[in-house]
Amino acid sequence: MQKIQPQTEALFRRLLSGLKPPPVLTVSQWADRYRRLSFEASALPGKWRTDKAPYQRPIMDAISDKKYKKIIIMSAAQMGKTDAFILNPIGYNMHYSPTSMLAMQPTIQMAESFSKERLSPMLRDTPALQGLVNEKSRFSGNTILQKHFPGGFITMIGANSPSALASRPVAKLFADEIDRYPPTAGKEGDPLLLAEKRQTTFWNRKTVCTSTPTIKGLSRIEAEYERSTRDRWQVPCPACGERQELLWQHIIFNPKTGVVQGAKCDRCGAVSTEGEWRRHFGEGAFVSENPEAEVKGFFLNSLVSPFTSWSEITAKFISATEQARKGNVEELKVWTNTEMGQSWEEDGTSLDDDALYARRERYNCEVPQEVVAITCGVDTQDNRFEYEIVGWGRGKESWGIEYGVIFGDMKKPEIWQKLDENLARRFTRADGVQLPILCACIDSGGHQSTGVYRFCKDRIMRNIYAIRGVSGMDREYVTRPSLNNRQRTPLFNIAVDVGKTLLYQRLSVKDEGENYCHFPREKERGYDRDYFKGLTAETMVMTYKKGHAMFAWRVKSDHIRNEPLDCRNYAQAALEIVNPPLSPEEVKRKPQSGRRQVQSGQY
Numbered sequence: 001m002q003k004i005q006p007q008t009e010a011l012f013r014r015l016l017s018g019l020k021p022p023p024v025l026t027v028s029q030w031a032d033r034y035r036r037l038s039f040e041a042s043a044l045p046g047k048w049r050t051d052k053a054p055y056q057r058p059i060m061d062a063i064s065d066k067k068y069k070k071i072i073i074m075s076a077a078q079m080g081k082t083d084a085f086i087l088n089p090i091g092y093n094m095h096y097s098p099t100s101m102l103a104m105q106p107t108i109q110m111a112e113s114f115s116k117e118r119l120s121p122m123l124r125d126t127p128a129l130q131g132l133v134n135e136k137s138r139f140s141g142n143t144i145l146q147k148h149f150p151g152g153f154i155t156m157i158g159a160n161s162p163s164a165l166a167s168r169p170v171a172k173l174f175a176d177e178i179d180r181y182p183p184t185a186g187k188e189g190d191p192l193l194l195a196e197k198r199q200t201t202f203w204n205r206k207t208v209c210t211s212t213p214t215i216k217g218l219s220r221i222e223a224e225y226e227r228s229t230r231d232r233w234q235v236p237c238p239a240c241g242e243r244q245e246l247l248w249q250h251i252i253f254n255p256k257t258g259v260v261q262g263a264k265c266d267r268c269g270a271v272s273t274e275g276e277w278r279r280h281f282g283e284g285a286f287v288s289e290n291p292e293a294e295v296k297g298f299f300l301n302s303l304v305s306p307f308t309s310w311s312e313i314t315a316k317f318i319s320a321t322e323q324a325r326k327g328n329v330e331e332l333k334v335w336t337n338t339e340m341g342q343s344w345e346e347d348g349t350s351l352d353d354d355a356l357y358a359r360r361e362r363y364n365c366e367v368p369q370e371v372v373a374i375t376c377g378v379d380t381q382d383n384r385f386e387y388e389i390v391g392w393g394r395g396k397e398s399w400g401i402e403y404g405v406i407f408g409d410m411k412k413p414e415i416w417q418k419l420d421e422n423l424a425r426r427f428t429r430a431d432g433v434q435l436p437i438l439c440a441c442i443d444s445g446g447h448q449s450t451g452v453y454r455f456c457k458d459r460i461m462r463n464i465y466a467i468r469g470v471s472g473m474d475r476e477y478v479t480r481p482s483l484n485n486r487q488r489t490p491l492f493n494i495a496v497d498v499g500k501t502l503l504y505q506r507l508s509v510k511d512e513g514e515n516y517c518h519f520p521r522e523k524e525r526g527y528d529r530d531y532f533k534g535l536t537a538e539t540m541v542m543t544y545k546k547g548h549a550m551f552a553w554r555v556k557s558d559h560i561r562n563e564p565l566d567c568r569n570y571a572q573a574a575l576e577i578v579n580p581p582l583s584p585e586e587v588k589r590k591p592q593s594g595r596r597q598v599q600s601g602q603y
Helices: 006-016 027-034 056-063 081-095 108-125 191-197 220-226 274-278 310-325 330-338 353-358 413-423 449-457 496-507 529-535 563-578
Strands: 070-075 100-105 146-149 152-158 172-176 206-211 231-236 251-253 260-264 285-288 296-300 373-380 384-392 398-407 426-428 434-436 439-443 464-470 491-495 538-545 548-555
Touching: 027 056, 027 081, 056 070, 056 081, 056 296, 070 081, 070 220, 081 100, 081 108, 081 152, 081 172, 081 206, 100 108, 100 191, 108 146, 108 152, 172 191, 206 220, 220 296, 251 310, 260 274, 260 310, 310 330, 353 529, 373 434, 373 563, 384 413, 384 563, 398 413, 413 449, 439 449, 439 563, 449 464, 464 563, 491 496, 491 563, 496 538, 496 548, 496 563, 529 563
Parallel strands: 070 206, 070 296, 100 152, 100 172, 172 206, 231 296, 373 439, 439 464, 464 491
Antiparallel strands: 146 152, 231 285, 251 260, 373 384, 384 398, 426 434, 538 548
16 A cells, blocks of 8 residues: 655644644745755755746746636747646645646657656655655655655657557646647547547646647647737836836847847836846736636747847847848748747748849859859659759859750669769869769659669668658758668658748849859750759648648649749758858868768668
8 A cells, every 4th residue: 555645644633633634835936945946957956045037936827827718839949838737736736726737749759858857856855756656666656757645647748649648547748849849649649639638528627738849830839928918028028117028129139249238118218228127027917818718828038038148149130131141041030040049930931033033143064163062853754854053152152053854664774874874964163173973862752763763772772762751841951861662772851841941032033142042054964944944943831630730831823833843942952961161160171082971870
């Protein structure tokens, strides 16, 4: 029989002796009284103090308020939300109000990491929780993803696991980083909705959802927040005392040096330093925009975080905007999501083919002097190969070298021989240096898979690889190769939608330099109007899959061929596979050897 815990025993004795029960605690009061931060989970281990981040108190107390069945927290990263809004309520319920709980992470692997790296240290180092979970006994039923304690249990699952989502009912659901959940758990539907269905029989059910937002229109947390009370944290101005929300437009800084002067008050116009504002953070309060809503929602950005300074936020912004000017908006997108807690609105997903055609230039040489590496992308059709040879320079500035078509019968060796000869060519740079094709990617989709696999298997030493395009915007662009094919040749999965997004960003760069795309005017190179129509043939649109919004690439018209877009995408992926040194610090105008291979250990 399991031993009665000391805290439970003390409560029983007080009740039996006729004394009044202890006062009801909120989550923040419980945390301030009992919680201990672990060395491996915090830079400041020891006793928990909510006053260090005063915005956490109203949110934790709302979680323990019976009035609200659902709590939404849309915030920047590094706000302490996992500790404050996931772990503290879990510890509170285990010790003070035992019940059944479910903690959901985006993947099973992340659920295991949460259990090992966050939950277990809290159970070990918080005295009030020590001994509640008996992990030593083989009869306890406790595992990494399942913890039993007197009066309840907690299960940890990944949103990508349909079987786990269809398991036993629970009263409390803690869903972390919900914008990273897949659109559907197998064929079962939205994982968050599946998890919430497990709570329907409980009168005391509570759902807590946290996340930094991602893409506008696709963000789960933003959609949930918009239906909530929409509480926003406001702090008093050091000069006039009027409360207001600190926003990025209020920050005054030097864009060249990054030195932050302070933040300007919306009311009186006074500019106060960061230190002056921070001294008043403890007087802040949440103000609701929609107080009648049944769901309690909170928004936070990192300007009110005690864990990061305004100078750090500003430095990241300056770096991100510099990258955006060079055509790489990913850093700015991450900054918007993780620092400002705002969703990113996609734009620039359609290009003007006439504008690209008009900026063609004469190279007056086969390969411009700036090129240090050459790759090739090959699209496979039933009666031809279409290919593009692309030169790459410092900062991934690119030069189109040649676009062409090889016609023939795919069942006969002649067309494959012509392709081989084409990929074996060397190209003369302006200084006379002969450059080989460093890497080539050949599409293995369609009806020619076996032929492509056989062709590539005999040419691994030349970095000629078979690829397979996979759809979806939430994938890694180029994955490690597998040998799961008939010829046992390295096969790379290419996230073509991610590649198209990256390519369109580069094609949108207006100034020569990093990420800029050059095209030749010489007629024999193949860069005619049809090429540019094909290069810009697709646009990004919002669509729905099983009721969940998602972005996808679609061809603008049935009359436009998109092979040039695919070929450039594959040539771009070939560059990612071999990853030659192209940063400004690494490039010294020296050609690549053409023998940089993917490590065999990756296969």
